[in-house]
Amino acid sequence: MNDMVVITGVGLEIPGLADGMSLLQAVGGQLQPGPFNPAAKLGSKGLRYKDRATQLALCAAKAALTDARLPVIAAEQLSPATFGVVVSSNLGNIDTVCRVVETIRVGHVKDTSSLDLPNASSNVVASSLAIRFGCRALNLMLCSGATSGTDALYVAANAIRAGRAKRMLVAGVESVNPATARLMNESAIALEEPYETRYLDVSAAIMLESAAAAAERGAFCYAYVGNYGYSLSAEAENSVLAAVDNDFSRVLLWLTPSCSHTQVAALVKRVLDRWGDQRPDYLDFEPSLGETYGALGVLQAVAACQWLRERGGAVLATTGTVWGDSCASICLYGAHEHAVG
Amino acid sequence: MRWAVTGTGMVTSVGGDKDSSFRALCNGVSGVKPLQAFDLTRFNAKHAYEITDRNADMGDKKVRASKWLCTAVNEAIRSAGLGPQTTRLAVLVGTGLRELRSLELWWVDGQPLQVEELHFGGALRKATGVRGPVLTFSNACSSSNFALGLAGDLLALGEADVVIVGGCDSITESMHGLLDRVNPTPPERVQPFDRDRRGVLLGEGASALVLESAENAAQRNVKPIAWLRGVGMSCDAHHETAPDRAGIRDAMADAHRCAGITPAEVDLLLVHGTGTQLNDQIEAEAILELFGEQADCLTITALKSMLGHTSGASGLMAVVTAIECMNQGCIPPTVGLSTPMPVAERMNINKSFKTVPVRLAQINAFGFGGVNAVAILERAVK
Numbered sequence: 001m002n003d004m005v006v007i008t009g010v011g012l013e014i015p016g017l018a019d020g021m022s023l024l025q026a027v028g029g030q031l032q033p034g035p036f037n038p039a040a041k042l043g044s045k046g047l048r049y050k051d052r053a054t055q056l057a058l059c060a061a062k063a064a065l066t067d068a069r070l071p072v073i074a075a076e077q078l079s080p081a082t083f084g085v086v087v088s089s090n091l092g093n094i095d096t097v098c099r100v101v102e103t104i105r106v107g108h109v110k111d112t113s114s115l116d117l118p119n120a121s122s123n124v125v126a127s128s129l130a131i132r133f134g135c136r137a138l139n140l141m142l143c144s145g146a147t148s149g150t151d152a153l154y155v156a157a158n159a160i161r162a163g164r165a166k167r168m169l170v171a172g173v174e175s176v177n178p179a180t181a182r183l184m185n186e187s188a189i190a191l192e193e194p195y196e197t198r199y200l201d202v203s204a205a206i207m208l209e210s211a212a213a214a215a216e217r218g219a220f221c222y223a224y225v226g227n228y229g230y231s232l233s234a235e236a237e238n239s240v241l242a243a244v245d246n247d248f249s250r251v252l253l254w255l256t257p258s259c260s261h262t263q264v265a266a267l268v269k270r271v272l273d274r275w276g277d278q279r280p281d282y283l284d285f286e287p288s289l290g291e292t293y294g295a296l297g298v299l300q301a302v303a304a305c306q307w308l309r310e311r312g313g314a315v316l317a318t319t320g321t322v323w324g325d326s327c328a329s330i331c332l333y334g335a336h337e338h339a340v341g
Numbered sequence: 342m343r344w345a346v347t348g349t350g351m352v353t354s355v356g357g358d359k360d361s362s363f364r365a366l367c368n369g370v371s372g373v374k375p376l377q378a379f380d381l382t383r384f385n386a387k388h389a390y391e392i393t394d395r396n397a398d399m400g401d402k403k404v405r406a407s408k409w410l411c412t413a414v415n416e417a418i419r420s421a422g423l424g425p426q427t428t429r430l431a432v433l434v435g436t437g438l439r440e441l442r443s444l445e446l447w448w449v450d451g452q453p454l455q456v457e458e459l460h461f462g463g464a465l466r467k468a469t470g471v472r473g474p475v476l477t478f479s480n481a482c483s484s485s486n487f488a489l490g491l492a493g494d495l496l497a498l499g500e501a502d503v504v505i506v507g508g509c510d511s512i513t514e515s516m517h518g519l520l521d522r523v524n525p526t527p528p529e530r531v532q533p534f535d536r537d538r539r540g541v542l543l544g545e546g547a548s549a550l551v552l553e554s555a556e557n558a559a560q561r562n563v564k565p566i567a568w569l570r571g572v573g574m575s576c577d578a579h580h581e582t583a584p585d586r587a588g589i590r591d592a593m594a595d596a597h598r599c600a601g602i603t604p605a606e607v608d609l610l611l612v613h614g615t616g617t618q619l620n621d622q623i624e625a626e627a628i629l630e631l632f633g634e635q636a637d638c639l640t641i642t643a644l645k646s647m648l649g650h651t652s653g654a655s656g657l658m659a660v661v662t663a664i665e666c667m668n669q670g671c672i673p674p675t676v677g678l679s680t681p682m683p684v685a686e687r688m689n690i691n692k693s694f695k696t697v698p699v700r701l702a703q704i705n706a707f708g709f710g711g712v713n714a715v716a717i718l719e720r721a722v723k
Contacts, residue, residue, distance in 0.1 A: 074578065081591075085576070090459060097441050098448040100515035105449050109384050109518040117519045118581035118709060122439060122479035127710020130578040136588070139576035139712045140487060143439055143479045145460050151476050155491065162494035164574065179448065187456040230474040232466075293456075324457040325466060326475070 005157040007332070008219040009068025009207030010302040013041075013059035014200065014289070023303040027288050033176075033200055046132070051119045053092035054128045056203035057173040061129050064169065064205035068219060074134030078217070084137035084165040087126040088152035088172040090145060090294040091180040096120050098179040129169060137165040142294075146257070147230070147320040147328035148172070149297020154228040154330060156208050166213040172298030173203040184291065191322065193262055198290035204298040206305070222305035226314070226331035233320065236267045236327035237274070243329035244316055248275045250333070252313035255300040258286035261322045280316075293323065301332065308334040343719065344493050345558040345565035348421025348551040349661045350413035353648055354390045354544055358416055363665040366673035367694050371647045372544060373530050379514055386520070386527040389512055390544030390649025403443035403452050407461055409547035410434065410509035411468035417505065418469060421551035422563050429502040430473040433492050434461045434509065435484030437652030437708070439477065442511045461509070471505065481708025482613070484508065484653030485548070486716050489660060490572025492552050502557050508657035509547035516652075517543055524617075531650065533614030533643035534621050534690055536680040541615045544649025548657040550664075565721040567664040570701070571599025577711025584620050585711055589627040592713035593705070600717035602701060604632045607639060607717075609666060609702040611659040614643030614675075615650050624705065625684045640699075642691040646676040656706030660716055663702035667720035671696045 016034030017026055038047055038055040042062060047055060065072050077083060096119040103111050118124050123141035130139045138159055142152045149172040156168035174180070176199045188195040214221055229242025244251055259265045264284075272279050285292065285299060292299055297319045304315035312334040320327040349359055354372025356362030372390040378401040381387050392409070395402055414432070423430075440459045447454035457463055462475035480487045485508025492504035521527060524540035532538040558565055573596030577588030597604060613624055629636050644659055645651075651658055666672050674693045681690055704716040 080578065081575075090456065094441070094444055094459075097444055097513065097515045100518060101445040101449055101513070104383050104514055104518045105380075107383070109521045112518055112522050114519065114523045117523060120513075120515050120519050121437070121481050121709040122441070123481045123708065123710050123712060124581065126480075127576070127581060127712060130576045130710070131581070134578055136576050136578045136591070138487070138490075138574040139480070139578075139710065140491075141479045142476060143460050144475070144477045145457050145462060151474070155476070158491070158494055158498055158500065161498055164494070183444075183447070183454065183456050186454070190453075190455055232472060324460075325463055328474070 003161045004211035005160045005208055005225040006211050006214050007206050007222045007305055008209050008214050009064040010305045011060045011063025011205040013056045013203040022306040024306050031288050049115045052175040053173045054125045056201055057125045057171045060203035060205040061169055061171050064207045068207035077134030080134045080136040082137050082166040083135040084159055084168045085126050085129045085135045086140045086152045086156040086170050088142045088148040088294045090143050091174050092125050093119055093122050095177040095179045146323040147326050148294040150319045150328040150330050157225045160210045166210050168208040171205040172295035174293050174295045175201050200290050202292045202295045204302045206301050221335040223308050223332040226333055229329045231327050233325050233327050236321050237271050239327045239329040240271050243331045250314040251280050251316045253307050253315045254280050254282040255317040256282055256284045257319055257321050259284045264321050304332045343568040343570050344496055344552050345555050346550050346567040347558050347563045348417040350416025351548040351661045352409040352412050353546040354392050366647055369674050369676050371676055384521050388529050389542050392545050403446050406509040406511040407464035410507050413547040413549040414469050414507050417549040417551050425470055427503055431501040432471055432475040432505045433488040434477045434507045435488035435653045436479055436509050437481050437484055438510050438513050439479050442513045445514055480712050482652050483706035483708040483712050483714040486656030486706040486714035489716055503553045505551055507549040508654035510652040510654040511545045512543045530677055531616040531645045532677045533616045533645055534681055534685045535678050536682045538616045540617050541650045544651040546651050548661045567721050568719040570717040570719050573599055573715045575713045579711050582709050584623040586623050586627045588711050588713055590631050592715045593631050596715035596717050605635045607701050607703045608699045610639050610641045611663055611704045612643050613705040613707045614645050637687050640689055640691055642672055643675045659704045663704055663718050667699045668722045670698050
């Protein structure tokens with residue numbers, strides 16, 4: 001049991017998603033962007049100079065901590081020295097970088113603001129979570145592209161298994177602004193198969209704990225973290241097979257990357273064919289949420305927890321295959337499923 | 342537990358590979374020069390430690406950090422004798438500024454850019470043929486030391502047989518500008534731990550190493566060139582940019598705990614030493630707090646005096662350099678140090694090239710957001 005890692009809290013900040021609505025309920029419609037009022041959730045203190053990605057992640061993280069019944073005030077945090085953070089975001093601070101370089105190009109460095117300095121560092125989201133919530137163990141920012149959210153879960157679970165932390169707050173976030181929208185649109189047009197989609201402000205967070213730490217404080221357990229599998233996109237089913245350990249029998253739901261891409265649709269068909277008679281449900285969040293890129297892996301984990309709480313079994317989640325040449329999968333097991341497995 | 346380092350590589354502003362870089366460092370060669378590609382009229386700070394691979398007439402080029410990273414990784418792969426058949430291999434890259442220079446060139450100069458070029462997976466796979474996971478960590482100025490520690494964890498957990506660790510950074514106009522904005526007087530060079538230090542200037546380059554278990558190396562008939570004894574980590578959870586003495590002390594103490602050593606056993610300390618008033622003061626105070634009287638006999642050197650602040654790559658550059666120090670029995674100088682700052686007066690900071698045996702080396706790396714990672718390396722070559 002010592003190396004088991006469990007999910008004890010989930011949180012979302014997706015402006016436009018009604019309060020209390022789960023991601024699974026959101027599938028089927030096309031979510032429209034809504035108002036974002038971080039001060040209402042976090043209080044206005046300390047928010048003024050935070051970029052939008054940081055504000056989104058702070059809200060999602062606070063929701064996950066609250067859901068896990070952990071303190072949200074740094075000074076009250078439970079064992080801060082063994083509490084770490086991993087954040088996944090590829091686009092989080094690019095608006096700051098673009099704005100600052102533009103300011104310099106049309107004027108002089110004196111025209112920039114020193115208040116932009118923290119936001120120009122790509123890890124500002126991860127360090128901001130640590131400062132606000134009092135997490136003094138390892139603090140990591142992953143910017144690995146489309147698989148980054150899945151990678152973040154893997155890295156966080158490893159940090160617990162390796163004894164670097166007892167608790168890890170994991171967040172995924174991408175924000176929309178002229179720079180991110182232009183970069184994603186230009187990149188989408190240049191894909192082998194040009195692609196049109198939408199981009200929304202999205203953030204998701206989960207609370208990972210060692211099973212022992214969760215049990216010690218009597219925490220509710222949504223899921224156990226299973227295997228991680230990684231492969232090149234051309235061999236994407238290998239990442240899936242590694243994540244389920246060649247055993248599809250317990251998987252009741254598969255969360256996939258966007259099936260609008262031919263190669264993802266082909267992957268889904270190949271894997272489902274392999275699955276045989278007892279095919280699981282499969283879900284793709286792109287039609288409802290747009291392209292969520294580096295946040296997708298963590299969004300999927302939140303959705304998986306919502307599913308596992310209601311239905312049990314296991315949920316497989318896959319990211320990548322497009323926007324780069326790699327694919328990552330991870331399997332999450334319902335608490336009862338893993339205990340008897 | 343200890344892990345075998347079986348190959349290393351490095352590209353710096355003073356050398357195109359590991360050997361030439363280390364030779365230049367031992368000779369006290371500084372990479373500082375007038376800005377190569379930025380418009381001088383727009384900055385107060387007009388110097389940096391750049392790699393001269395751009396022709397001023399041709400304008401700036403994108404994906405330079407990716408190019409150096411691939412060069413360093415290929416050098417490490419060659420020196421480790423890793424074959425293309427290597428399976429269960431992962432690559433962890435630490436970078437402060439990713440390919441954000443390429444982003445700038447896209448935004449203001451209209452150079453084409455695909456979003457996946459911001460990280461390093463595609464470039465590495467193309468240049469090196471690696472097929473395993475490539476994870477890019479952007480943990481400010483301690484990125485590559487974090488990557489090194491997580492690489493050891495992957496081996497300990499049996500998640501990989503071999504891990505390649507890389508660090509790379511190219512200078513962005515935005516970060517050079519914002520650091521320029523906060524330096525009270527524009528520095529012309531980096532003077533770590535000096536009384537008259539004026540602040541930080543960025544540098545660029547890449548470094549890489551191959552890490553595996555002793556058993557795996559033995560099976561491949563490869564001798565370790567050094568042992569990774571441990572990497573300590575902490576987060577200040579204190580301030581977005583200012584350092585915190587307790588967090589730095591905790592990371593160093595965690596490194597000693599991971600390595601199973603006492604501070605007195607450390608022979609060589611490669612400090613983070615950015616040359617800013619506050620950072621150097623706080624780092625020195627933390628060293629004195631943890632090492633106590635041992636700080637007097639510890640040999641200290643600061644590579645940023647010659648390489649500038651290579652951001653997320655700086656930690657692993659210092660690790661690769663420390664391995665050369667242990668294997669060649671010599672230590673590069675801290676160039677430009679004339680009068681140590683008062684708190685460092687007692688410290689044995691290496692002002693000139695020195696030959697001295699080193700068994701254990703400590704490499705400090707601290708980043709914005711209070712993210713601290715400290716590595717302990719041990720000599721493997723007798």
